[in-house]
Amino acid sequence: MNQRLPVQGPQGDLLRLVATGKAESRAELARLSGLAASSVSLRVEELIDAGLLAEEGSGTSRGGRRPRRLRLSPEAGVLAVADLGAHHVRLGLLDLSGSPLVIEERPCEISDGPRATLDRVADAFDALLAEHVPAGTPLRGVGTGVPGPVDPATLRVVTPSRMPGWNDFPVADHLAARYDLPVLVENDANLMAAGEARHWPGSENLMVVKAGTGIGCGVVVNGSLHRGRGAAGDISHVRVRSDSSILCACGHPDCLEAYASGAALAAVLTEAGVEVTRPADIVTLVNDAVPEATSLVRNAGRRIGEVLTVLVNFFNPDVIAVGGSLSAAEPLITSIRAAVWERCLPLATRDLEIAPARAGRDAALLGAGTLLLEAVTRP
Amino acid sequence: MNQRLPVQGPQGDLLRLVATGKAESRAELARLSGLAASSVSLRVEELIDAGLLAEEGSGTSRGGRRPRRLRLSPEAGVLAVADLGAHHVRLGLLDLSGSPLVIEERPCEISDGPRATLDRVADAFDALLAEHVPAGTPLRGVGTGVPGPVDPATLRVVTPSRMPGWNDFPVADHLAARYDLPVLVENDANLMAAGEARHWPGSENLMVVKAGTGIGCGVVVNGSLHRGRGAAGDISHVRVRSDSSILCACGHPDCLEAYASGAALAAVLTEAGVEVTRPADIVTLVNDAVPEATSLVRNAGRRIGEVLTVLVNFFNPDVIAVGGSLSAAEPLITSIRAAVWERCLPLATRDLEIAPARAGRDAALLGAGTLLLEAVTRP
DNA sequence: CCGTTTATCTTCGAAATCGAAGGAAGTGAG
DNA sequence: CTCACTTCCTTCGATTTCGAAGATAAACGG
Incomplete structure (x- = not known):
């Protein structure tokens, strides 16, 4: 029944442009898809007939005739x-x-x-x-x-x-x-x-850091996810500069994760007699201005920032988005910024934005x- | 006169596939370009008529009829x-x-x-x-x-x-x-x-390190050069772990370049009373088994390798190609390998090749x- | 209010592309 | 050698896409 619906091929391209919000009218579809306006009209007709697209009123004029706005049909x-x-x-x-x-x-x-x-x-x-x-x-x-x-x-x-x-x-x-x-x-x-990439239109190269119990990172290159061999984006097992030495679960000493992850911070706080079970608890402590917690988070941010320094010089992203449950603690992102600004090449940081993630918990x-x-x- | 030649559009795609050596016959062009075989034949005909392509004998059979080999016309x-x-x-x-x-x-x-x-x-x-x-x-x-x-x-x-x-x-x-x-x-x-990327067919993600007077690096992602904001690939101003402290020309302490570049090694050797002007001189010393030079190069390789460690975990390349005049000193690449194998995630190094550059000095x-x-x- | 300009969308003949069918030229097995 | 099979390439009618021209609809500026 739904085997021959025109969701693939050229119609698929048009459908995707509407679905991702990049295009809202036939004219925009023509500009973005590279197809001729007449071809777009034909394909859109088919998509409407198939019940995948629907017309919905008209958009705002850009100086001429108003576009007829297209949106995805709920039954699509x-x-x-x-x-x-x-x-x-x-x-x-x-x-x-x-x-x-x-x-x-x-x-x-x-x-x-x-x-x-x-x-x-x-x-x-x-x-x-x-x-x-x-x-x-x-x-x-x-x-x-x-x-x-x-x-x-x-x-x-x-x-x-x-x-x-x-x-x-x-x-x-x-x-x-x-x-x-x-x-x-x-x-x-x-x-x-x-998910984050869609919230940064215009930025093609992103690093998205997830600071929670662990430290994760995803990389977007030229607008699409970079997978590498399956481990791309890992930053948690990078060796950090340190006076002391902590052995990480991976078997190597001084991994970033052993110093700056939510789990590591929780361990330190528990040691000091403060009850902490989840990263969110640390955020609460920071917001309550508990000095040890704030200092710990700031320290973690600086460590993460120092690692990012290397990657920013190398990869030159447009955006570093910081998410994860620990990112709600303000000092984290502030100290990440400080470390990156201080140490990176000016050309690499010239238009670099380091900001909280926009996509939320979903x-x-x-x-x-x-x-x-x-x-x-x-x- | 040469304004309307069919080097662009669909013919351009075909021409490029032949020029880069990816395709040698109409059948290969059809497979790689995504066009129908009939369309390929038509376009190739045009390219031959225009004097851009030429037929040259036949290739080897893959179990059926032999392909008619295509090559670029010298007058193209x-x-x-x-x-x-x-x-x-x-x-x-x-x-x-x-x-x-x-x-x-x-x-x-x-x-x-x-x-x-x-x-x-x-x-x-x-x-x-x-x-x-x-x-x-x-x-x-x-x-x-x-x-x-x-x-x-x-x-x-x-x-x-x-x-x-x-x-x-x-x-x-x-x-x-x-x-x-x-x-x-x-x-x-x-x-x-x-240039190096073409010598690694099948590898889509490469890091190419140029070890000479300075330390440069270029990045290839999904088969094409990653530019970032113009500084992408820089690894020379990464901070390295060190007991002492050397100030780099960029104003920061302990840049990789200040420890592992040809210029840095030459400075140390000159200080020690050994006459060195170019990185090639260091290679000569290493090949003559001068212990100080060998130890210095090995040290430099380890430092470069430690920096690459971070980038390999993050970027998961298929290949790290090491070139530049200093790369002719064997201990360099050996110690880069050792550092990367030791510290990187197994998944990231599983099929990673660390090898001398193949493209030569041009x-x-x-x-x-x-x-x-x-x-x-x-x- | 009424032309001018701009942008959106459609119509329709021309051109490009496809895909099925078949011919050409090879391999390999009996 | 013959026959089945594979691959390469071309032929030709059907389909898709293009692009120029025009119709539609709005903004703008007297």
């Missing part, structure tokens, strides 16, 4: 996305433009292993679909983020330190067996970066939507 | 390329496939300023063209490398530390005024990276040819 389809954490999963449904229809969080132990976890996620998808999506609207793609590296070639999880029982498990194949649809599996920090789910939309609308 | 055109150094310039002519017709090196002081230098280069181009290129063969592009950062937006040189008088000079405009053709201006390490000129070919054959 939905995407099911999840983001697996160590002890819980956030999951939900998005429309093709990436707007959430429903998002919820459930407890879920990733240590239960891949089969149990993924089946539980899929059951949750089915329940949400039954409750929130009318019968005629097709599910068009399924995606999930995982807290570990994913081999982009095989879509398997590889050497995940926090996912016992998942090593080399074919996550995508398992999901594809249940849903005969495009399936996405990606590292959670990468998903967050993909960034990873939104990122999964963005990447899935690509997969759904490509030949 | 030439590219004029140069690579400016501090005290000399290498320049020459390439055919469109990037093969050198003639390459020579001349003394040339970059401190004479942009006008004098560029005019001298252009005069040299004209002389080479008159001597080595028959009348019917058109010049299709001009490109030059410079030993400093280039703003990719304006093609001006920005804040060049070793190019007095060049700051903000519109190099591309100056050349374009003399040649009404596509003009390329690029940092020399970036050109080297572009890498930058060949890279200029590759990038110019792009400019010439694009709409």
